[in-house]
Amino acid sequence: MLYVWAAIVLLVVMYPLYFIIIASFSDPSAVGNGKVWLYPKGFTFDGYQELLKHSNIWVGYKNTILYTVIGTMIGLVVNISAAFALSRKELFGRKTITLFFIFTMFFNGGLIPTFLTIRDFHMYDTFLVMVLPFSVAVFDIIVARTFFQSSIPNDLWEAAQIDGCGHLRYYTLVVLPLSKAVISVLALWMAVGHWNSYFNALIYLQNKDLYPLQLILRDILITNSMQSAMGTGEAAQIAMRLANLLRYSVIIVSTIPIMCFYPMVQKYFNQGVMIGAVKS
Template sequence: MKLKSGNDKVFDVINALIMIVICLVIAYPLYYVFMASFTDPGIVNSGKLLLWPEKLFLGGYQKIFAFKPIWTGYWNTIRYTVLGTLTAIAVTIPCGYALSRKDLAGRRLWNFLFTFTMFFNGGIIPLYLVINKIGIYDTIFAMILPGAVSVYNLIVCRSFFDTSVPDELIEASKLDGCTDFGIFFRIVVPVSSTIIAVMLLFYATSIWNSFINALMFMGDQSKMPLQVILRSLILSNQASSVLSSGTEMIERQKLAEQLKYGVIVVSAMPLLVVYPFVQKYFAKGVMIGAVKG
């Protein structure tokens, strides 16, 4: 277009630069940790910006693979995530559908009761006491049930059904003698793969990443998820506990440093590997939720 002014060109150049800087700032810390996890700790500790592994050193990973608590934590996280996500989907999606039906008796009341808990809740101590009272403290249920509904996710589901399942379809199936169960399982569920994928993603990431719930509702060290193990290794500085006591002092220190990077990589990896394949559902979900605010 010949109308394009010089100012717009300047704008484009500056804008491109800003975008490049933003992408670098976002990606570099992750890349750095990844590189540092298999570079010689001597080089990493010199504080250099790492661009490629200058001197390969895999001692850290060898120790990590041999360190049992990490893998117990991994296994726990996988169990909690799979069971928690399935439960949450089984609870949230039918409810989201029911709330989207305009002929539901008491629709406004239920919507209010659910939404209200987003803005006001009992807080952690009363919740902790409930968990204790119903006898699920330190059991797998304490990791699954409190998070079985996220009201935000429920609203996302409701908005989805509001817009994507036309009322006429429901009316027509009713005339054909379909009950509400039939409508839900045979008509609604088959056209809902998008929302199911979105919910899988939302719930699975939030359970995989959750940390404080385990700290509050679990007691036994052997039942702790990966996030708790990771925190005690890195933030409470117990990385050297991974190393057997026989190792030489200098070697120990060298390894302890590298272990930190390796442990971060091992725990963040699964989500980042899956991310490129599922990210489109992520944006979709956020958009469905934003329609209704």
């Protein structure tokens, strides 16, 4: 019964993704009429060919990869370091500092003050605005702090002190090598967040050469939808057909890279989440 139940859950989870894949290669009319179930019908590459006509899609890929890699690296340095500091009992005012961090999970300055702050720091419409201002994630800090407190024995710190280690050396040579599981989990969360991010780019970027992939794909969809709405006769039908195909093709193009990356860290995922979870 467990195997049957697991198979049903797997089917429920995987079928929507499989449907999007086969729909991106199928005739939109067949998809709209509910004729596509297990395999493509009216096989076509028109959706992908239309996407590839937009050369800026490669600019979007390059920008998104840079934002994801650099943003994830900055986020790991900032959040893991903050978590380690907050996990040390000898840190003066540790509980007060933690409360200040947690406070920001419920209240923030709002969009307009944040926009004005970013503009005053001369990061508006720059590469930095996508990787630096929003690098702190309090939830990630709490997960990593809990991991350090529950999984790194204090005896290691005492032994390191005997050997002449300071906090920085202990952090880099002892703590980080023992924290691969939680680091991998946080890296995955941050990478997915950066890859899917579009709102910050929508608000803080004007230069299209800095647009991430998600924003470029959004513009392509909007452009094709407008063309199909404004056209008449056969031209409108062709445009509508391409617009429907693009909806599925865009999802595949935007998710394939992150799906290829996920298996590399999946073995650490469950372990890291459980180790970093709050324990009673």
